[in-house]
Amino acid sequence: MRKFILFVIVCCLVIFTLNFRGQDVSAAYHSYAVIDAKTGRLLFGENPHERLPIASLTKVWTALIAIEQNDLKDIVTVSDKAAGAEGSSIYLKGGDEVEVEKLLYGLMLRSGNDAATALSEFTAGSVEEFVDMMNEKAVFSGLENTVFTNPSGLHDEEHLSTAYETALMMKLAMENETFRKIASTPLYRYNDSGPNAWQNKHRLVRQDKRAIAGKTGYTKSAGRTLVTFFEDGDRSIIIVTLNNSDDWKVHKQMADRAFSEYEMTTVVKKGKYEVTPKLIGTLEEPISLLLKEGEEDKVKSVVKIFRDPNRKNEAIWHVYIDDELVVSRIVPINKK
Numbered sequence: 554m555r556k557f558i559l560f561v562i563v564c565c566l567v568i569f570t571l572n573f574r575g576q577d578v579s580a581a582y583h584s585y586a587v588i589d590a591k592t593g594r595l596l597f598g599e600n601p602h603e604r605l606p607i608a609s610l611t612k613v614w615t616a617l618i619a620i621e622q623n624d625l626k627d628i629v630t631v632s633d634k635a636a637g638a639e640g641s642s643i644y645l646k647g648g649d650e651v652e653v654e655k656l657l658y659g660l661m662l663r664s665g666n667d668a669a670t671a672l673s674e675f676t677a678g679s680v681e682e683f684v685d686m687m688n689e690k691a692v693f694s695g696l697e698n699t700v701f702t703n704p705s706g707l708h709d710e711e712h713l714s715t716a717y718e719t720a721l722m723m724k725l726a727m728e729n730e731t732f733r734k735i736a737s738t739p740l741y742r743y744n745d746s747g748p749n750a751w752q753n754k755h756r757l758v759r760q761d762k763r764a765i766a767g768k769t770g771y772t773k774s775a776g777r778t779l780v781t782f783f784e785d786g787d788r789s790i791i792i793v794t795l796n797n798s799d800d801w802k803v804h805k806q807m808a809d810r811a812f813s814e815y816e817m818t819t820v821v822k823k824g825k826y827e828v829t830p831k832l833i834g835t836l837e838e839p840i841s842l843l844l845k846e847g848e849e850d851k852v853k854s855v856v857k858i859f860r861d862p863n864r865k866n867e868a869i870w871h872v873y874i875d876d877e878l879v880v881s882r883i884v885p886i887n888k889k
Contacts, residue, residue, distance in 0.1 A: 583796050586651045586716035587807055589815075589843045590782060590789035591826060593724055594696075596811060596843065597720035601717040604698050605795050608770030608778045609641070609664045610719050614687055616661055616735070617726040619672040622686075625654035625731065626707050627675070634680075635670035642667045643751070658741045661768060662753045666705040669739060673704045680704060697734035708774040714795040723780050723791045727766060756801055757781055763808060765789075783808045788843060816841040820872060829858050834884045835869050842872070842879060851875050858886070861874045 586601035588594060595601060633647035643665035651671070659668040673683035682705065686784065687701040697888070699714040699722075706712070714722075726732045726818035739759045744752040761785045770778035776796030781804045783790050790811050794800045821840040829835040834856060842852070855871045872880040 561838045564677045577749045583654035584716040585794040586720045587792050588720045602715050604713040607714045608772045609706040610778050610780050613722050614728050615704040620731045622676045628677040629671050631671050635667050637669045638666040640666040661735050661817045662751045664864045686876050689709045720791045731737035785812045814845045818844040819878040832886045834886045
């Protein structure tokens with residue numbers, strides 16, 4: 554009897570320990586970021602700079618590079634390696650000849666790992682070379698905490714980013730008109746003469762008029778990951794959640810919060826401004842930011858003249874909120 558009681562106690566302790574550890578791991582692997590889609594400013598978040606797996610949100614970067622490097626009508630011959638790619642698929646077969654455009658829709662709407670591999674091989678000659686391009690572009694774009702080891706987002710201990718930098722990836726990608734069109738498509742008919750079509754896996758893009766574009770992701774290690782680009786009038790935000798099992802609801806709630814708390818505010822009007830007693834700078838477009846109540850008083854501007862003699866007719870206009878640089882704008886300068 555004593556042995557039985559001891560056995561029960563030990564079992565209870567083991568279960569408690571496993572549950573406790575699971576909670577710790579879950580807490581450590583939860584992160585989100587909400588940014589101003591026009592400036593990249595972090596509006597609010599939780600662990601937004603913690604390096605975590607992002608799963609198929611990786612494909613945002615894959616798509617952008619493939620778009621920049623290829624013509625949409627280029628024909629890709631699918632390799633056996635691509636056709637046999639692990640994970641989610643658009644069911645390509647070795648030897649298939651497919652337009653880059655169709656592969657991009659399969660990549661973004663259906664998260665096809667076979668499409669990611671086929672695009673990588675076609676763009677760079679190999680997956681490995683394409684991953685090098687991904688990392689080079691990440692460095693060039695200032696993504697200091699992002700490392701890619703594959704174009705799909707399959708788990709790898711070194712394949713990590715942050716919620717904030719993933720949001721920045723989406724910001725950069727959405728500045729590309731082709732990417733925006735593809736990522737914003739609720740339903741893509743890839744056979745004009747038949748009923749064949751792909752529905753966007755991103756539920757909010759299909760159901761919420763504010764959700765313009767997005768990408769879903771999931772691996773066992775990353776959990777559910779989601780990025781959504783929201784617009785409301787002249788305001789646009791990007792939300793990223795990493796390892797959130799209720800992400801559809803959470804994204805809508807965060808969008809509600811952001812649009813209720815932040816208004817687009819012109820902080821510098823367009824016009825001519827004195828840069829030095831002898832120089833006038835011309836701001837051709839106003840500078841506007843998403844600000845919440847009380848932040849307008851924290852905004853300050855600093856205009857600096859380039860020391861480079863090749864840029865003697867230009868200055869750079871910096872806008873700060875407190876000590877955080879939010880916007881930089883090049884302005885022409887002339888003598889009074």
